Amino acid sequence: MKLIGFLCNWCSYAGADMAGTSRIQQPGDLHIVRMPCTGRINPLLILKAFQEGADGVLVSGCHPGDCHYNDGNYYARRRLELLARMLPAFGIASERFQYTWVSASEGARWAQVVDDFTERVRSLQ
Amino acid sequence: MGTGRGRFYRKGQVPPVSELKSKIIEALDEAEFVLGWTATGSGAAAPARFHNAGEAEDAVFDSTCVHNLAVQLPRLKDKTVGIVAKSCDARSIVQLAAEREVDLERVKLIAVDCPGMIDVKSIRRSFGFGASIEDDGTSLRIASAEAEREEFIVAKCRGCEDRDGGAGDPGNHPLREKFYSMSAVERRAFWRDHYSRCIRCYACREACPMCFCRDVCIMQTRDPHWIGGGVNSAEAEMMQLIRVNHLAGRCSGCGECERACPVGIPLMLLIDEQNRVIQEMFGYRAGIDPEAKPPLLSFNIKGDIWEEE
Known part of the structure; x- marks a missing residue:
């Protein structure tokens, strides 16, 4: 199983790092792509990942209000929600996509998100 | 802020088709064509x-005028032109105006x-060429026999809100x-099956009034390599994903x-x-109000509409 994670550099990537340095056990299916900001994530990147055979795509960024660039994740939130609602029409089960917000200090929460998402997609296989 | 499409098109205020030629000639006073x-x-x-009164004699408007002529407007930006438009075409013109691709002062609309x-x-297909x-x-005759008009109407016209008899x-x-009624897996197979017929002619893009990129289309x-050059269902699927994405909040x-x-x-x-x-999430429809803020170019700090549901 191959899962792709698009993570913002400032919050979620640091949060994932935190989970690692804290030695929290996580499933190893997620391949992380480090992005400057969730606002940089073109929805086509996510669709391309699915097209190339990804089983699931996880997007995570700073909590709304905490964006390093002030408003990047506000734009992202609209795009990602639209994409989430369009996936069934493209023929991709909506369980295969999730977007969430994880801050740099939430290592344990990140591990939980990865755990839950991996489990969710695995149950579809 | 206008009253939306009503500024350009209002039922009962449009000229009857018999006046079409004189309206065209009138528009030619200012319009180049x-x-x-x-x-x-x-x-x-x-x-x-x-271009002139003589040519205007050939003008017609009947129920085979299905094309959306607004597709030509972005490349006629530097000219003053007239355009005969149905209500759906008018919505495209409004959306082009919203994106500053059309100057409404320079478009003489003949609704x-x-x-x-x-x-x-x-x-x-059913009756032979x-x-x-x-x-x-109001009534349709095919091969000199009475036919049920609503059955032979273009798909998009069935749900039309602006015509008598439209489903709204x-x-x-x-x-x-x-x-x-299909599962996600079946829907993907449904698309792959349809896309397998794509000949990659780009007609979908060329016919679209909103696909006016002057950059090289991705x-x-x-470079960037979003899509390969092959003619197959995988590339055709990517083509349509690109097209749908780029029309988000813009398609009328x-x-x-x-x-x-063609396939x-x-x-x-x-x-x-x-x-x-998009209407469900943002209460927004493209091509209604040229001053409306496009939903994907704005945001709401306090939380978005769909989160309050």
């Missing part, structure tokens, strides 16, 4: 440009009351019910992509769904 339709020998009207367009292709088609907007539920694609570039649902497709891929299934989702 007028975009409209002319009759052809094949029984279906074709788009034309009228026509549309009875719903006849699907000439499907009639010919030579079958005569007579239609006066735009976006209700004929295949919608069947499509959503469906054709190899004129149906030209599906009509132009009959039901492209409006995707587009209609996206328009429906």
